[in-house]
Amino acid sequence: MNSTGPASLEPPRPVPPPPPSPSPAADALPPGLQPWERGWFWWQKGEGLTFFWIALIHVLGVLGVILFPTPGPTVLLIAFVFFFLGGFGTTVGYHRSLAHLSVRLRRPAEAVLIFLAVFNGSGSPATWAANHRKHHANADKDADISSPRHGFWWSHLRWLWQADQASVKRWAPDLDRPFYRFFTRWQWAILLLSLVAGAPLGWAGLLWIGPVRLVVSLHMQCFINSIAHMRENAAPGEDSSQNIAWLGLFHAFQGENWHGNHHAKPWSARIGWTWWQVDLGWTAIRAMEVTGLATKVNRPK
Ligand SMILES: [Zn+2]
Numbered sequence: 001m002n003s004t005g006p007a008s009l010e011p012p013r014p015v016p017p018p019p020p021s022p023s024p025a026a027d028a029l030p031p032g033l034q035p036w037e038r039g040w041f042w043w044q045k046g047e048g049l050t051f052f053w054i055a056l057i058h059v060l061g062v063l064g065v066i067l068f069p070t071p072g073p074t075v076l077l078i079a080f081v082f083f084f085l086g087g088f089g090t091t092v093g094y095h096r097s098l099a100h101l102s103v104r105l106r107r108p109a110e111a112v113l114i115f116l117a118v119f120n121g122s123g124s125p126a127t128w129a130a131n132h133r134k135h136h137a138n139a140d141k142d143a144d145i146s147s148p149r150h151g152f153w154w155s156h157l158r159w160l161w162q163a164d165q166a167s168v169k170r171w172a173p174d175l176d177r178p179f180y181r182f183f184t185r186w187q188w189a190i191l192l193l194s195l196v197a198g199a200p201l202g203w204a205g206l207l208w209i210g211p212v213r214l215v216v217s218l219h220m221q222c223f224i225n226s227i228a229h230m231r232e233n234a235a236p237g238e239d240s241s242q243n244i245a246w247l248g249l250f251h252a253f254q255g256e257n258w259h260g261n262h263h264a265k266p267w268s269a270r271i272g273w274t275w276w277q278v279d280l281g282w283t284a285i286r287a288m289e290v291t292g293l294a295t296k297v298n299r300p301k
């Protein structure tokens, strides 16, 4: 609707589409042992902290469930609200806006959504978008960073610390800017805050609002790379994305479970295309469009 607001509120980014490979050789597999052929405890150079973080929240999360199997309604409600808001940060902020440019957000809305995504453990905005654009450009081919061709656990989790992460300069040069780099630089502080945010509610609050919620959020996102890409009748190398209706329940109906739709029209800000394909991410975008916080909204037609 309102696409003529103050220029200072518009993210000043020219919007290049993900570039094609400079040459087929650039995306070819390197010689030698491939990362998915190694053990779980090997990490790609520079990804040691990612491995440590994922291990840490799992250990603390399991501890939380064992020590406090029933943390009480207040703790559960707060954990769910963080999970729910973080989901919007990832699907609307990172996925639909930053990675696919299917909607343009006013700077304040963009900043809030990026914060929520980092707080939810989705990583830095530029790296997320770079990995995701590379995934779409190479879906289920050798250069697909999270392809289930290398096994469920590779696509679900292991690629996060074992894959060679996509280059931001190549895949997301439009996000290689101070505004986005700020969140990369301060990611550690936001994650630390996220980890201990429940401390005022005691040990149960600390463990459930922190690690348990972060583990659940992580695996819900990971399902998109794993089972939403494990369509049984996909030919080798064919895009294996699929819609999975029941996954909507675990994504709080925020729309990412319609992943087959999404791969068919990645430029669309709306991922659930019919009334019964519930997509609260789209509802949020519509609300932001009406209030002027979102502009240039691409529809699936
Ligand atoms: Zn995909």
Ligand SMILES: [Zn+2]
Pocket (backbone or CB within 6 Å): 095, 099, 100, 132, 136, 262, 266
């Ligand atoms: Zn996508």
